[in-house]
Amino acid sequence: MELDDAYDNSGHIADAAAYPDAWAEAAADWRGVESAVGRARLNLPYGKAARERFDLFYPAGRPAGLAVFVHGGYWLRFGREDWSHFAAGCTAAGWACALPSYTLAPEASIPAITAQIGRAVAAAAAQVAGPVVLAGHSAGGHLVARMAMADAPLDQAVAERLRRVVPISPLSDLRPLLRTSMNAKLGLDPSAAAAESPVLGRPRAGIVATVWVGGDERPAFLDQARWLGTAWGCPVRIAEGRHHFDVIDALRMPGSALLGDLLGG
Incomplete structure (x- = not known):
């Protein structure tokens, strides 16, 4: 369709096909190490659906707070297991870091996925005291931006703990996706695309956002x-010099x- 090429990242990145396997391998290696030293709690539920699970990684000492990283993939691909190693920068800086999975489209609509992430953040926040900060990449950038908004599906107590949000390469206006072939699976209509677009809303007072x-x-x-x-x-x-697949490397x-924008300091 009209905007397919505009939103095609893989077709414009050298060796794009190698990235998913490399991410999964690095994630498995890092997750294994953290599990062996007792700093990982894996497959924690935040709901009843099969993919309503999150992994939680701890720093060596008492956590300064909770960071949550939400993965991308156009709401269509991947799971938390592919990204464990992107928690490394947060835990090295003394923060716990949660990585949730969510039900993928077309099994779940984008509004339903947004609601799932609200539950995931709340479940992770129940495990770790202190401030909460969020980062997300691509579709995950959309999802963490939604958590910062006044109509976010977050418990008030959790919303009051939210301090900083860093959407990385976010999809912030979903209306252009109506003109892509992927919408056959996303199932967006004009009303849902507008309601789920962070550019059409505002963040809660007191939240520091950096894109x-x-x-x-x-x-x-x-x-x-x-x-x-x-x-x-x-x-x-x-x-500068970073593309859609390696811009997130700085999280490690x-x-x-x-990381400074995410964690403060």
Whole structure:
């Protein structure tokens, strides 16, 4: 359809097909190490559906708070097991980090997935005291931005603990996706696309939002990041030389600017 190429990341990244296997292998290795030293709690439920599960990784000492990373994949692909290693920067900095899975489209609609992430954040927050910060990539960037909004499906007590949100390469306006072939599986109509678009809402008072995007990403994703920054009046950081698949690598790097925006300091 009209905008398929605009939102096609794999078709414009060298060796794109190698990334999913590399992510899964690195995630399994890191998860194994953290489990062996007793710093991982895996397959924790936040609901009754098969994919309503999250993994929780702890730092060496008492956590400073809880970070949650929500994966992308156009709400159609992947699960928490593919991304465990992206918790490494948070745990090295003294934060616990939760990674949830969610029911994928077309089995679940995007509004239903948004509600699932609200439950996942609440379940993880019940395990870790202190402030809560959220990061998400691509479709996950959309989902964490939704958690920052006034109409987010979050318990009030959890919403009051939410301090910072970092959408990375987010899909912030879902209306263009109506003109892509993937919408046959996403099932968006104009009403749902508008209701689920963070650019058409505002974040809760007191939440610090920072948008990140790779400088070498598709123009559509640069637009999506800038649209959210403009709508929310928040900074948009452009990671020069990074594309859609490697912009998240900074989550693994203690002291990175991206982690600084997520964790504070």
